[in-house]
Amino acid sequence: MPTYNVNKWAPAGAVALALLIGGCSKPAQDTSAEQKDNTATEQPAVVADANPFFQDWDTPFGAPPFELIKTEHFLPAFEKAIAMHKAQIDEIANADSNPTFENTIDQMELAGAELQRVSRVFFNLTSTESNKEMQELQRTISPMLTRHSNQIQMNEALFNRVDTVYKTREEANLNAEQVRLIERLYNGFIRSGANLDAKQRARLAEINERISTLTTEFSQNQLNDTREFTLVLEESDLDGLSQGQIDAAAAAANSRGLEGKYVITLQRSSVEPFLQFSERRDLREKAFKGWAMRGDNDNEFDNKAVISEIVNLRIERAQLLGYKHHSDYVLSNTMAKTPEAAMDLLLKVWEPAVEKANQERTWIKEVMAEEGVEHELEPWDWRFYAEKVRKAKFNLDQSEVTQYFELENMIKAQFYVAERLFGLTFEERKDIPVYNPVVRVWEVKDVTGNSVGLFFGDYYARDTKRTGAWMSSFRTQQKLAGDVKPLIINNMNLNKPADGQPTLMTYSDATTLFHEFGHALHGLLSNVTYPTLAGTSVPRDWVEFPAQLYEHFIAQPYILEKFARHYQTNEPMPAELLQRIKDASTFNQGFATIEFTASALVDMAYHKLTEQQDINVRAFEEEILNGYGKPKEIIMRHRSTHFGHIFAGGYHSAYYAYMWSEILDADGFDAFVEAGDIFDEATAKKLYDFIYSRGDTLDYLEAYTGFRGREPNTDALLRNRGLVSGD
Known part of the structure; x- marks a missing residue:
């Protein structure tokens, strides 16, 4: 499940100020690894001057000095950083000068650096090194941050200055990035209640704070119930x-x-x-x-009541802000623009996916009959018998494939593609502090040898780490405060092997690795002035595009021949095995598409509700999906009670974004195919210029057409999933 890289002026409070990642992968993995415990058993008062968050970090690239950071440092650091940020905002809001871009917007962008610093470290660690003390702190800190965010968003004096800059933007001789920034900030204030009266603003603040508390509770319940x-x-x-x-x-x-x-x-x-x-x-x-049943066991970690309250509060908030429902509120600020556009896409793939899944079910039942199986096909049977079908129809055994996907080679592969496309090189550094011994760090350099930033890789599962795979950052790129280099991290949840043994991955794992590295490159290659517009700080249905496009490279025969090598013999994957993988590439895509789309449809259904109600979560899921004719043997990829994307993160009413972005990535990768070279220099340059380096400085359709030369279409998506007629 993802956390998110969002505008620091957005109303999401703790999530907004934490500024955690730009996306997550569709697959997810996990197991156990040894934890580095930075938690003190006691929490004595910390002298402010001794707090590492308010000292210079004398580390390479100013990376966090994790060995100095203890659990007891966080609360006083947050309290002091919030006070500092509030004073900075008050100074901007109450200035006597006429509002200009320089004395208002620039200063807002520079404000809160200390808070950003502590937030990024804290929320990355709550995702990777969670324990009781950190969870207790998170329950305290999240509403604190929401209150602070509300005070900024509802500061009338500050909004008046922003409003003046916004209204005079055309005659102020601003550049395109500055215009984009002021429009985004202004819209953020409006969407956060700047035009509401005092009573409405007070209620909105209460809603935001309560949602912050509930989403934290949901996330912790999900982790704890999974661990149980x-x-x-x-x-x-x-x-x-x-x-x-x-x-x-x-x-x-x-x-x-x-x-x-x-x-x-x-x-x-x-x-x-x-x-x-x-x-x-x-x-x-x-x-x-x-x-x-994670989060749905009627125990202390049950999430059903949490979900009902979150949905109802979102309904109230959306209507308070003048929207019909939460989905209208969310999608008005995305590529899709409307819930209708998102639903149109989901339903466009649903019917062919059901048809494909019915074909897959027929094949499975044929195998079951051949084996003399008398029981009905149930959800816990599908994957088991699907593997038998895969082996029978395509002579493809997943255990055979796994032998060729070793983590070290796949890391080399992802770096190799980045070198060929963008001229990047990666030098592993052993002198960068890390929060767990399994974490690795590379210095990234451009074609001229100049440093781009640091890339952290945390690939192994452990009980203290949430499930899934995601990209995050300890610092984002910007130029306003100097040449600030990004510190980007990828997380996965692979099984950690015994000492001295290789880490073998499934093909799906390798695809996930490339996906998250696509997000990482989006952060590393960012080349903008203002932090609010940097890297992955873009809408959900755009942020997945760079990541999903990067996935395509691992599927290319040239990359597989070069890097998919047997973990014992180092022999390249045989050509006939490559062909079998290609032949089976669309197998079980009916199942996979229904799993995903079912989750997206339920997400949309929750957030298109217009009346508050006591939601029976199980009945709600069943009613919605039965209405679409979902096969009974396939369940949602993420049932509501552990659907962290929408109830503990930023994909609420936006889980469709993965599918939306798949239109872009499937159509977009065809640009390389049409050029006859997966590393075509001219196409790669446009990919860098219009996509990876641009952050949120350009309209998304304009960015896509700048790269592709035309608007996208769905042909490649349906073809790649095997959902076109005849597949």
């Missing part, structure tokens, strides 16, 4: 599992003090392979139900 479940196996329960899966399950057991046992967790990298390969149907059912 373990399926403990004996030696006799391992039939069908590969040696790599057995080793990962043994490592998970050992980390829990269960030597001699094997443990399946609810991290996707643990449970999904188990569902694909375990011969034990009874255990597959337990694992699947545990996975599907």
Whole structure:
């Protein structure tokens, strides 16, 4: 699940001020690794001067000195940084001078640097090194940040100055980036209630603060309920599992003090392979139900009531701001513009996906019949029998494929593509502080040898880390405060192997690695002046485009031949195996498309509600998806109670964005195909000029057409998913 890189003046409070990533991948993985514990058992008062957040960081690139940062530093750091930011904003708002871009907007952009610094470290660590103390702090700090954000957004004197700059922008001789910034900031104030009366603003502030508390609660419930479940196996329960899966399950057991046992967790990298390969149907059912019911177990971590309250508060907030419903509010500020446009896309792929899934179900039932299986096909059977179909129809065994996808080679592959496209080089640094020993850091340099920034890679799962894969940052690029270099991080949740053993990945894992690195490049290659417009600080249905386009490179035969090498022999993947992978590329896409689209349809349904109500979450999901004719053997990729994208992050009423961006990435990669070279220099230059370097400085359709030479169409998307007639 994602966290987000959003405008620091947005109304989302803690999320806005945390400025956490630009996107996440569609797949997600997890298991366990050793934690570096920076948490003190006691929390003594901290002298401000000793707090590392208010000292110069004498580290390469000014990277956070994690060895100095303790849990007890965060609260006083937030309190002091909030006070400093408030004083800076008050000085801007109450200035006697006539408002200009320089004395108002520039100063707003420069304000709050200390708060940004502590927020980025804190919220990255709550995602990767969570524990009880950090969770308690998060429950305290999130509403604090929301209150602070509300005070800024509803500061009438500040808005009056912004309003003056906005209204005089055409005669102020501003450049295009400055015009884009003032328009974005002005619209942000309007969308945050600047035009409301005092009573309405007070209510809006209450709503924002309550939503902040609830989304934090949702996220922590999701993590804690995921952590609660373990399926403990004996030696006799391992039939069908590969040696790599057995080793990962043994490592998970050992980390829990269960030597001699094997443990399946609810991290996707643990449970999904188990569902694909375990011969034990009874255990597959337990694992699947545990996975599907996260946050829905009627225990202390249950999220159903949290969801109902969040949805109702979003309805109230949207209508308070003059919108019909929350979806109208969200999508008015995106590429799609309207809920109708988003729904049109989802329904355009839904019908062919159902048709494709029905074909896949027929194949599965044929295999079941051949094996004399008498039970009905259930959701915990689909992945298991789909693998049998894949092997029978395409002679493709996932365990065979995995042997060619070793993490180190895939990291080299993602770097190689960036070098060929953008002239970047990556030098691993051992002198950069990290928050966990498994984290790696590379210095990124451009073609002239100048430093671009730092890239952090945190690839392994652990109990303190939330599930999924995502990109985030400890600092974003800007030029207003000098030549500020970005510090970008990718997170994944791969199973950590035993010492000395290679980290083998599925093809899906490798695609996820490339996806997140596409987000990372969007942050690293940002070349703008103003931090609000930098990198991934763009709408959801645009932010996924650069990441999803980058995925295409791992699928190219040239890259696979060069980097997909057997982990033991270092032999390249055989050409006939490459062909089998290509032949099977659209297999099970009906299933995958329904999984995703079902989640997006439920997201839209929640956020198109216009009347507050007591929502029965299970019944709501069932009613919506039965109405669209969802096959009973396929469930939502993310059931509501663990759908962190929309209830703990920034994809509410915007989960469709992955599909929207897939139109762009599928059509966009065809530019390289049409050029006859996946590294075509002219196409790569346009990709850099109009997409990766531009942040939010250009209209998104204008940016796309600048790169592609025309507007996008859906042909490539349907073709790539095998959803066109005859596939």
